[in-house]
Every structure is written in C-alpha cells, then in structure tokens.
Amino acid sequence: MNDPYLCPKCKTNRTRFHRIVQQVEPVKLSPQTGEIVETYSEDSLDAFHMPYKGPSIRIQCGACGLNEAEDTFVAFARNNQFQ
Known part of the structure; x- marks a missing residue:
C-alpha cells in the first residue's frame, strides 16, 4: 500500500x-x-467448491462510500496525477 489513491x-x-x-473462509x-455444515481449508476444497x-x-x-478493489483507486490516481 505505497501507492496513492x-x-x-x-x-x-x-x-x-x-x-x-478480506479473510476467506470456505464453508x-x-x-x-x-x-x-462443514468448513474447508483452501487446500482441501471438494470438486464443487471453487477457490x-x-x-x-x-x-x-x-468521503462518498464507494467500495472497490484497491487497484481501481490506484489506477485512477495514476491517471489523474497532480499537475
């Protein structure tokens, strides 16, 4: 997280x-x-459970509450740098 947003x-x-x-818990x-009913580890998912x-x-x-992936905020900052 050393990039500006x-x-x-x-x-x-x-x-x-x-x-x-985000902490993933496959269940x-x-x-x-x-x-x-059952909790899985990332290494032991069954055939019908995608990682x-x-x-x-x-x-x-x-300020506005937008919730997105970190890359979205970083990319927008790179494309709109201070002049």
Missing part, C-alpha cells in the same frame, strides 16, 4: 479511506437452516 466516484478524495482486509451450508479468486484487500472511500 484517488476515488473514481467523487474524484476529489485522496486522503480518507478504509482498508478492508458448506445447510440449505434448510443456513447453518455451517476464492477475488481481491484480498478492498478500499472504501471515506
């Missing part, structure tokens, strides 16, 4: 953000109750 929605916020670290739920491929960190703008 710029919110692509409000286009003004460069300083106030929430870093959201199997009961279709009737929604209770966790998580999303971002491990998401960013939320502290």
Whole structure:
C-alpha cells in the first residue's frame, strides 16, 4: 500500500479511506437452516467448491462510500496525477 489513491466516484478524495482486509473462509451450508455444515481449508476444497479468486484487500472511500478493489483507486490516481 505505497501507492496513492484517488476515488473514481467523487474524484476529489485522496486522503480518507478504509482498508478492508478480506479473510476467506470456505464453508458448506445447510440449505434448510443456513447453518455451517462443514468448513474447508483452501487446500482441501471438494470438486464443487471453487477457490476464492477475488481481491484480498478492498478500499472504501471515506468521503462518498464507494467500495472497490484497491487497484481501481490506484489506477485512477495514476491517471489523474497532480499537475
């Protein structure tokens, strides 16, 4: 996280953000109750359970609330650098 951010929605916020670290927990739920029936590790998923491929960190703008992948804020800052 050494890259500057710029919110692509409000286009003004460069300083106030929430870093959201996502922790993946693969589980199997009961279709009737929604209770966790089984918990998997990333190494032991069954054939019908795809591994998580999303971002491990998401960013939320502290001004407007936009919640996106970190790359979105970094790319927008690179394309809109201070003149």
